[in-house]
Each structure stands twice: as C-alpha cells, then as structure tokens.
Amino acid sequence: MKNYTKFKSSILLIALAMSSQAFALDDVGDSGYTTAFKGLDADNNGTLTKTEAGKEKLFAKHFNVADKDTDGTLDEQEYTEYKSNAEKKTVKRVVKDSVITSKVKGSLLKDESLKSLKVSVKTNHGVVLLSGFVETEDQIAQAGKIAADIEGVKSVENSLLLKKE
Ligand SMILES: [Ca+2]
Ligand SMILES: [Ca+2]
Numbered sequence: 001m002k003n004y005t006k007f008k009s010s011i012l013l014i015a016l017a018m019s020s021q022a023f024a025l026d027d028v029g030d031s032g033y034t035t036a037f038k039g040l041d042a043d044n045n046g047t048l049t050k051t052e053a054g055k056e057k058l059f060a061k062h063f064n065v066a067d068k069d070t071d072g073t074l075d076e077q078e079y080t081e082y083k084s085n086a087e088k089k090t091v092k093r094v095v096k097d098s099v100i101t102s103k104v105k106g107s108l109l110k111d112e113s114l115k116s117l118k119v120s121v122k123t124n125h126g127v128v129l130l131s132g133f134v135e136t137e138d139q140i141a142q143a144g145k146i147a148a149d150i151e152g153v154k155s156v157e158n159s160l161l162l163k164k165e
Helices: 002-027 031-040 057-066 076-110 137-148
Strands: 119-124 127-134 155-162
Touching (some): 076 119, 076 127, 076 137, 127 137, 137 155
Parallel strands (some): 127 155
16 A cells, blocks of 8 residues: 555656646747847837836846846847746746655655645745644644755744634
8 A cells, every 4th residue: 555655656746847847848949038038128129128128027127137137128149048937947847746745645644644645835036835634733833844855945833723623
C-alpha cells in the first residue's frame, strides 16, 4: 500500500512537470512580443517611452530595469528580453509551487496520523497554506511540521481547524 501511494505521487509529479513544460513552450514564443510591442508603440517610432510601455503592468513597475542602456526608452529588444525573462520566471515559480504542493500532499499521505484526513494544500510563492479539519491539536502541529520540512517551502500558513464533536 505504501509503495502504491509513493508510485501515485511520482506519477502526479511527472504529469505536473510535463503539463507545465507544455505551457512554458506555448507561452514563451517569440512571435507575440513583436505584436505586443507594436501595440504599445502609439506614435509608431520603434521605441517605447515610459508612458507607452506603462500600459503593461510589468513595465509600469519595472521600466527602468528593462531600459538596459538607460536612454529613457525601450527598443524592441529591451522589451522582448525583459518580458520573456519575466514570463519564464513566472512559469518557473508556478511549476515550483505545484511541485511543493504535490510533495506536501505526498508526505501528508505517508503520515499514519494524517493520511485519512482531508487536508487541503495550496502553495503560492513558496508559502504553503494548509486548510481543512482534523481531530487533534497534535495533527495540526504535525501537518505544519511536515509541510515546513519540504524543500523549497518558505513558510507555512497553518489554517487547520479542529473538528467539532
Ligand atoms: Ca513610441
Ligand atoms: Ca533603452
């Protein structure tokens, strides 16, 4: 039985990794950037001012970082480089978060005192949120400890509650 659970969670991990990979390849194609760049370049002069680029949230926040040669405008290369890096980072983070969620779920299932309980696990930026109902204070603490021990976990928000009799 134990082996079966282990097997199941590895399959899940592989499936997750594969679907995220496909998503990454689809999403980070080059063709979209030129279209988006032209869409922002309101006066059609081939560069983006802070106001033009600022229509995208990413550049409203990080215009100065994206403007590598600090000439006060973004050319298409600066725009594409910054945006594709930011998108890759997002994809990586989402993959990391799903891997953490799977690992936490897997470890909770392996724990004798917790495996029969329905604990919901969510991960956002490495922060794991545990929620659901358990039977004892020990189970709350144990689930929190298990989650905190998983590689890549920054912190645990333990919102587990005791079941009312
Ligand atoms: Ca322009
Ligand atoms: Ca520039």
